[in-house]
Amino acid sequence: MADTWLEVPPGSPFPAESLPYGVFSSAPGGAPRVGVAVGAHVLDLAPLLDDTVFGRASLNPFLARGPDAWRATRGLLQDLLGHRSRRDEVARHLIALSDVRLHLPVEVADYVDFYSSLHHAQNLGRMLRPDSEALTPNWRHLPVAYHGRAGTVVVSGTPVVRPRGQRREAGDAGPSLGPSTRLDIEAEVGFVVGVGSEPGRGVAVSAFRDHVFGVVLVNDWSARDIQAWEYVPLGPFLGKSFATSVSAWVLPLEALEAARVPSPRQDPPPLPYLAPGEDWGLDLSLEVALNGDVVARPPFASMYWTPAQQLAHMTVNGAALRTGDLYASGTVSGPAPGQQGSLIELSRNGATPIRLPRSCRTPRLPR
Amino acid sequence: MADTWLEVPPGSPFPAESLPYGVFSSAPGGAPRVGVAVGAHVLDLAPLLDDTVFGRASLNPFLARGPDAWRATRGLLQDLLGHRSRRDEVARHLIALSDVRLHLPVEVADYVDFYSSLHHAQNLGRMLRPDSEALTPNWRHLPVAYHGRAGTVVVSGTPVVRPRGQRREAGDAGPSLGPSTRLDIEAEVGFVVGVGSEPGRGVAVSAFRDHVFGVVLVNDWSARDIQAWEYVPLGPFLGKSFATSVSAWVLPLEALEAARVPSPRQDPPPLPYLAPGEDWGLDLSLEVALNGDVVARPPFASMYWTPAQQLAHMTVNGAALRTGDLYASGTVSGPAPGQQGSLIELSRNGATPIRLPRSCRTPRLPR
DSSP: OOOOSSOOOTTOSOOTTTOOEEEEEESTTOOOEEEEEETTEEEEHHHHHTOGGGGSSSSHHHHTTOHHHHHHHHHHHHHHHHOGGGHHHHHTTEEEGGGEEEEOSSOOOOEEEEOOOHHHHHHHHHHHOTTSOSSOTTTTTSOOEEEEOGGGEEETTOOOOOOEEEEOOTTOSSOEEEEOSSEEOBEEEEEEEOSOOOTTOOOOGGGHHHHEEEEEEEEOOEEHHHHHHHOTTTOOSHHHHTOEEEOSOBEEGGGGGGGEEOOOOOSSOOOGGGOOOSOOEEOOBOOEEETTEEEEOOBGGGOSSOHHHHHHHHHTTOOOOOTTOEEEOOOOOOSSTTOOSBHHHHTTTTTSOOOOHHHHSOOOOOO | OOOOSSOOOTTOSOOTTTOOEEEEEESTTOOOEEEEEETTEEEEHHHHHTOGGGGSSSSHHHHTTOHHHHHHHHHHHHHHHHOGGGHHHHHTTEEEGGGEEEEOSSOOOOEEEEOOOHHHHHHHHHHHOTTSOSSOTTTTTSOOEEEEOGGGEEETTOOOOOOEEEEOOTTOSSOEEEEOSSEEOBEEEEEEEOSOOOTTOOOOGGGHHHHEEEEEEEEOOEEHHHHHHHOTTTOOSHHHHTOEEEOSOBEEGGGGGGGEEOOOOOSSOOOGGGOOOSOOEEOOBOOEEETTEEEEOOBGGGOSSOHHHHHHHHHTTOOOOOTTOEEEOOOOOOSSTTOOSBHHHHTTTTTSOOOOHHHHSOOOOOO
């Protein structure tokens, strides 16, 4: 536990070790600005640190400053929260989380979605392409990915309208248009790029920390019926593009030092530009809950490709990075039952309904 | 020919009927701003029209104003260029094209690339998937597309570094990394969205003109070796993401009224949300030149899906549009020899070398 004079409620998702960044507004009409979550509060950074970069409506200008600035700011915050002598200057910039509205923290430049869980790729391959090998021949040689729609990335909690689209199920005479009948979620971890790169030059695996600021949780909403009909030959499009939800809080990589673990052994070994280098597996425990019932616990440490390898692959062709680029891991699915990060896997493509004890409880009538 | 007091050199790509918009700078250190090309000149709009929206480094703020503003500005320019009495107030804001530097005209929000030429899709299908039907089952039911990388869209003339990447050719023991050995171009037409749309609501085919401002030329650079190895199952990624070049000039749809033609008959008829409505086929003659030799003349009128249908499809799932969204037609290929908009087609996958008389001419030695 980090030392702090601030009272952090037991079980808070925001202990003083984490200090994730977000964009919030308080009071009706208040301008969105940058804050850090700690305990039950948001710390209003612009007045506290007297720095206009935190008065902006997205984290991008701060992210563009780079790793030295990220480290210095985090050190300063740890200092302010760690010393009781500084309590007075800090306390007046604490706002109750219950009094703020949270906004999309990052102005997303390009959004890329990987497909880096071996278990997920095998599960999906078996369901979508039952007559072929579950894994395509390239899968163990490179982290497969596609570009998603940056403009429909929304902050968690934003209502998502059930998409409609074309679908053609087995046995249908032709395609039809209608609301998706197989709406799914995908539990993923996203990586936010702070520092861009030059066109024509790749970013090495070893330069991961020079470019990536931190992580968000991602729900890659997926309309399976639309996706299945459209995705050959150019990949997912409307089955995914209606919305992607990300957490309001961006956790800096520095807060994840203790979570770093070796990634699973890669067989065959990847080409040298993808050699894993230092450990960038992350031992994160995710939970998927539906209406309050936890239906899955996907272990991020089981991911086959690391975020450092993904970054190196994404840029090996010379594609430049920009501040605000977001790339997601792909659905996180572990090998064991109950570890799958999508409903299509948990329900075995609908064959095994998912039980939701809480939602199915007989409602209590008012007495 | 539109009447104008301005002398337009014969054969100029910028007659007074066109009036395309771009972003230029003049003199070293001059700020990029909006101009209109006419004859051998750029018209410097911000001082001429006394409107700061044209003093910006991208067209986006002007595009966001919507169709009434687009129409009014064009009308004003036609008036200024049409009446000799207005010559003096205009002439001092004309800058020679040879004295300006051209910039990316639009800050690209999301970039989508379609695949809407029947002939191109058939040609590529036969080459990339020789054991299957050339067209996938969905192709005649919906305009197939994928998201590309918005951050690597560059203005025509920007140097493009040959991409490197993983490829595995038939007979290779495993994949290798190296510079692409099959770099290709794709001649396309792009459509620039001016007015965004609300999440959760599609844009009807009939609302095309309410959202789309105009067109650009697009070169969808493609590394065929990288693409072939990576694209199953999630579509093109690094084979395309290193660069996409667009013309510096955005031609308003209004300038294309005379080019509107019926699109080819669609069989089977598409679902009602894709019914073609008014004519949005466009009779544009493209040319592909390599080192000065014209190697192809792709006819845009042969495209199977219209840009209005593409827009309706792209949003039918509720995906919102933003100002600056760019969507491209996909490679334009006609049915006849010499009408294909990519080298892989023109060379029949390398089997028939393309002759370049000019480049192969014996160089003249100085005497």
